[in-house]
Amino acid sequence: MSKLIPETGYKATFNKISAAILLIDIDAPLYTILDVNDAYLIATNSTREALVGKSVFGAFPANPSDEEAENIRMTIFSFEEAIRTKMPHTMSDYRYDIPIRGTDEFEERYWTTSNTPVLDENENVSYLIHSPANVTELIKLREKEIASVEALKNHRQQLYSTFMQAPVGIAIFRGPEFVVDLINPTLCEIYGRTVEEMLAKPIFDVLVHIRGQGFDQLLEQVRLTGSPFKGQGYPASLLRDGKLETVYFDFVYEPYREIDGTISGVIAVATEVTEQVTAKQLVEEAEERARLAVDAVGLGTYDLNLETGEMITTKIFANIFGFDAPVPRADYVSVFHPDDIKLRNMAHAEAVVSGQLFYESRVIWPDKSVHWARVEGKVYYDAASKPMRILGTLLDITAQKQAKEEQQKLMALVADSEQLLRNITTAAPTGLWMSDEQGDITYVNQTWIDWTGLCYEENLANGWLNSIIPEDRKRAGEKFLEDLANKNLYEVEFRINHIDGTKHWCVATGRPQYRNNGTFSGYIGSCVDITEQKNLQQQKDDFIGIASHELKTPVTSIKAYTQVLERMLLKKGETKEAGMISRMDGQLNRLTSLIGDLLDVTKINSGKLQFNDRDFEFNDLVKELVEDLQRTTEKHKLIEKFFPTGVVFGDKERIGQVITNLITNAIKYSPHADKIIIHTGVKNNEVSLCIEDFGIGIEEDKLNKVFEQFYRVSGDMQHTFPGLGLGLYISSEIIKREGGRIWVTSKHGEGSTFCFALPLKTKTKALRSDYIG
Amino acid sequence: MIADDDPGILDAVCIMLEFEGYNVYCTPDGAEILNMNSKLPDLLLLDIWMSGIDGRDICKQLKQNPTTNKLPVVLISASRDIEGSALAAGADDFLAKPFDIDDLLNKIERNLVN
Numbered sequence: 001m002s003k004l005i006p007e008t009g010y011k012a013t014f015n016k017i018s019a020a021i022l023l024i025d026i027d028a029p030l031y032t033i034l035d036v037n038d039a040y041l042i043a044t045n046s047t048r049e050a051l052v053g054k055s056v057f058g059a060f061p062a063n064p065s066d067e068e069a070e071n072i073r074m075t076i077f078s079f080e081e082a083i084r085t086k087m088p089h090t091m092s093d094y095r096y097d098i099p100i101r102g103t104d105e106f107e108e109r110y111w112t113t114s115n116t117p118v119l120d121e122n123e124n125v126s127y128l129i130h131s132p133a134n135v136t137e138l139i140k141l142r143e144k145e146i147a148s149v150e151a152l153k154n155h156r157q158q159l160y161s162t163f164m165q166a167p168v169g170i171a172i173f174r175g176p177e178f179v180v181d182l183i184n185p186t187l188c189e190i191y192g193r194t195v196e197e198m199l200a201k202p203i204f205d206v207l208v209h210i211r212g213q214g215f216d217q218l219l220e221q222v223r224l225t226g227s228p229f230k231g232q233g234y235p236a237s238l239l240r241d242g243k244l245e246t247v248y249f250d251f252v253y254e255p256y257r258e259i260d261g262t263i264s265g266v267i268a269v270a271t272e273v274t275e276q277v278t279a280k281q282l283v284e285e286a287e288e289r290a291r292l293a294v295d296a297v298g299l300g301t302y303d304l305n306l307e308t309g310e311m312i313t314t315k316i317f318a319n320i321f322g323f324d325a326p327v328p329r330a331d332y333v334s335v336f337h338p339d340d341i342k343l344r345n346m347a348h349a350e351a352v353v354s355g356q357l358f359y360e361s362r363v364i365w366p367d368k369s370v371h372w373a374r375v376e377g378k379v380y381y382d383a384a385s386k387p388m389r390i391l392g393t394l395l396d397i398t399a400q401k402q403a404k405e406e407q408q409k410l411m412a413l414v415a416d417s418e419q420l421l422r423n424i425t426t427a428a429p430t431g432l433w434m435s436d437e438q439g440d441i442t443y444v445n446q447t448w449i450d451w452t453g454l455c456y457e458e459n460l461a462n463g464w465l466n467s468i469i470p471e472d473r474k475r476a477g478e479k480f481l482e483d484l485a486n487k488n489l490y491e492v493e494f495r496i497n498h499i500d501g502t503k504h505w506c507v508a509t510g511r512p513q514y515r516n517n518g519t520f521s522g523y524i525g526s527c528v529d530i531t532e533q534k535n536l537q538q539q540k541d542d543f544i545g546i547a548s549h550e551l552k553t554p555v556t557s558i559k560a561y562t563q564v565l566e567r568m569l570l571k572k573g574e575t576k577e578a579g580m581i582s583r584m585d586g587q588l589n590r591l592t593s594l595i596g597d598l599l600d601v602t603k604i605n606s607g608k609l610q611f612n613d614r615d616f617e618f619n620d621l622v623k624e625l626v627e628d629l630q631r632t633t634e635k636h637k638l639i640e641k642f643f644p645t646g647v648v649f650g651d652k653e654r655i656g657q658v659i660t661n662l663i664t665n666a667i668k669y670s671p672h673a674d675k676i677i678i679h680t681g682v683k684n685n686e687v688s689l690c691i692e693d694f695g696i697g698i699e700e701d702k703l704n705k706v707f708e709q710f711y712r713v714s715g716d717m718q719h720t721f722p723g724l725g726l727g728l729y730i731s732s733e734i735i736k737r738e739g740g741r742i743w744v745t746s747k748h749g750e751g752s753t754f755c756f757a758l759p760l761k762t763k764t765k766a767l768r769s770d771y772i773g
Numbered sequence: 774m775i776a777d778d779d780p781g782i783l784d785a786v787c788i789m790l791e792f793e794g795y796n797v798y799c800t801p802d803g804a805e806i807l808n809m810n811s812k813l814p815d816l817l818l819l820d821i822w823m824s825g826i827d828g829r830d831i832c833k834q835l836k837q838n839p840t841t842n843k844l845p846v847v848l849i850s851a852s853r854d855i856e857g858s859a860l861a862a863g864a865d866d867f868l869a870k871p872f873d874i875d876d877l878l879n880k881i882e883r884n885l886v887n
Contacts, residue, residue: 549851549852552851552870552871553779553781553782553851553870554781555870555871556779556781556782556785556851556870556871556872557779557781557782557784557785558781558785559871559872559873560782560785560786560788560789560871560874561785561788563789563873563874564785564788564789564792564874567789567792567874568792588871592871610857612856612857653856
């Protein structure tokens with residue numbers, strides 16, 4: 001306490017200064033506290049008594065937090081420096097915690113303290129003004145600032161990382177050259193370059209090929225005007241894998257502003273949308289193709305908005321309504337044919353319910369011509385099931401409608417002519433029928449129905465057979481199937497149960513029918529009631545049968561008398577008379593033969609010709625007959641040219657009758673020839689016999705008539721060759737009934753060859769088993 | 774023995790066979806044949822169509838009777854189908870009217886020998 005601050009005024013000022021001040025003596029190492037002001041006491045939570053007169057290091061011992069007593073050394077150094085240099089010395093930002101009075105706790109404090117030397121008159125240091133400033137708040141603030149900066153650094157790092165990994169391309173281009181300041185790998189990938197290749201270089205120096213594609217002007221524009229630019233689906237040609245490819249982008253160019261607001265570059269953000277654009281193009285192409293297809297088939301299409309009544313139509317739609325180009329909906333409605341408006345309105349009303357629109361209506365074109373249109377459509381509803389739109393098509397069906405009308409007219413004509421035909425066929429006194437290619441009856445006329453009492457349907461298929469009496473049914477049916485199988489002309493006689501209760505004879509004939517392309521289509525035929533003829537024929541046959549039988553009886557007795565007489569005359573040696581009687585016997589033989597023929601024909605016609613079929617050696621029969629017949633002629637030599645024939649199954653007598661007939665004819669019709677050749681043989685499972693003569697022959701146009709009943713040689717020679725004209729008819733009937741065939745070849749004036757052939761085995765043909773029950 | 778209801782034929786055949794030296798019995802009544810008792814002929818010529826009786830029936834009855842079934846029967850008819858009828862009736866032979874005398878004599882001789 002060697003020095004005092006005397007003046008009260010100064011003292012008061014000292015105490016009122018806001019800065020904390022301690023006056024310290026330079027009595028090292030004590031550095032005794034000379035005085036202290038109020039601000040200091042407040043700042044250090046101390047009292048004047050605890051400090052004044054005490055060493056500063058005694059009053060403020062080392063802090064528990066300051067284990068190395070760094071503060072004390074630092075303070076001593078500062079005191080010594082101020083004393084030595086006689087200049088103020090400052091200790092910055094050190095920590096010195098202040099004890100909290102009444103507790104053992106300390107409060108964390110940071111200080112910046114200046115030690116200012118006060119000089120006396122001799123320029124020697126008198127004492128030090130020790131003034132600590134509490135910088136705790138400042139220090140805390142600084143710590144927070146550092147933490148903030150650190151956080152900011154982290155944030156920037158994250159941003160950068162995001163930027164680098166972003167799936168969109170991002171870049172910052174700086175300056176008028178658009179130097180790449182920053183670019184992320186995504187954009188580099190889009191450009192087909194590496195980050196290193198791009199960075200710090202003008203973008204258009206690296207991507208030379210995109211210069212002139214418009215991007216340079218866009219960047220320049222954004223840089224100069226500061227207004228951003230957005231591009232969608234922008235095409236660009238880029239080099240990828242050495243090839244120029246067209247790719248598409250969505251991108252944004254934003255101006256890059258410095259803090260002062262000036263624009264130093266452009267931020268570019270871009271995504272490639274090539275796939276989306278391509279997909280969209282494909283859809284558009286598909287739509288275009290669909291539209292072309294619709295146009296190609298002449299379909300008009302429309303899109304009707306049911307809320308607004310607005311309708312979008314195609315040109316073809318307009319054309320079908322008679323307009324050159326699409327017109328508003330009301331105009332279309334105005335050209336509907338008045339008679340069809342109601343129908344069209346109903347169709348629309350139904351469509352709203354059913355979801356489908358369909359109607360056909362006439363429209364009247366400006367030239368007054370009437371056209372048919374078919375409208376189809378589908379109704380689309382909103383979520384509340386309210387009909388919103390109708391989409392659909394329109395087709396010009398005028399041609400179809402006209403064709404249909406033509407067809408209907410034709411059908412009417414056909415129906416008329418069919419009715420006419422039906423009337424005619426009904427009026428005919430003949431049964432008429434038709435069958436298909438299987439032989440099923442498809443039509444019978446009213447006449448037939450009236451005869452049989454079977455209704456139309458009952459006659460169809462094989463139903464017609466039921467009208468035939470049981471005895472004739474099988475034969476009629478089988479004959480039909482046989483002729484059907486060979487597509488032959490069908491002809492058969494049968495009896496039907498007539499509705500009048502009696503049996504009627506009918507002759508049915510059918511002619512095979514062929515379609516335009518030549519395929520067989522079935523039969524058209526008729527049925528004629530021949531009961532009357534049959535009755536007459538029966539009477540005739542009965543008469544001839546009885547007559548010929550009755551004739552035979554006297555002939556038999558005459559013949560017997562004649563022969564006895566001949567023998568008696570011969571015995572008496574009356575040869576001349578006996579010869580006459582012999583010739584008489586010859587004439588009786590002719591008479592017998594004629595009577596026999598008449599009887600045979602009668603039997604053939606009435607189907608009563610009987611056959612006693614058995615096996616016999618064919619050549620033996622021929623030989624026997626040839627020998628007999630050789631005796632009847634001296635003029636002709638009967639020459640046998642036989643080949644082995646084997647056994648035939650048939651009626652020996654009847655076949656013999658045929659052979660006799662043929663040889664007799666040959667003799668009869670070759671009066672100027674001297675030989676007749678008889679051939680036999682086997683060929684194709686048939687035994688054949690041919691009688692070759694060298695007589696008058698047959699004219700070609702008569703060849704197929706010789707086997708007919710009552711056919712005779714006509715003209716000049718009629719009386720030269722008498723006869724009934726029955727022999728060949730009987731022969732051919734016998735051969736046919738034995739399952740064989742008979743034929744003739746001839747040259748007029750040179751001779752004829754009559755042949756027949758008989759089957760070695762009985763042939764059976766498979767017929768429709770379902771037809772005849 | 775000859776049975777035929779036509780007198781002309783019966784007469785002519787009888788004359789013919791007598792002329793040829795046969796001992797002939799002629800009758801127009803077929804039923805008479807069935808009444809033959811002890812004396813049987815050597816051969817029977819039998820007409821089929823006779824008034825009142827059918828020659829085939831007579832033939833059948835003769836052939837069924839053990840005392841007459843050995844008697845040769847030759848059926849005669851104007852019908853051309855006589856062969857079938859004759860076989861059905863069990864006749865030994867047949868002859869169609871009108872016939873040649875030679876045929877008749879052949880058949881008689883053949884059946885007499887048998």
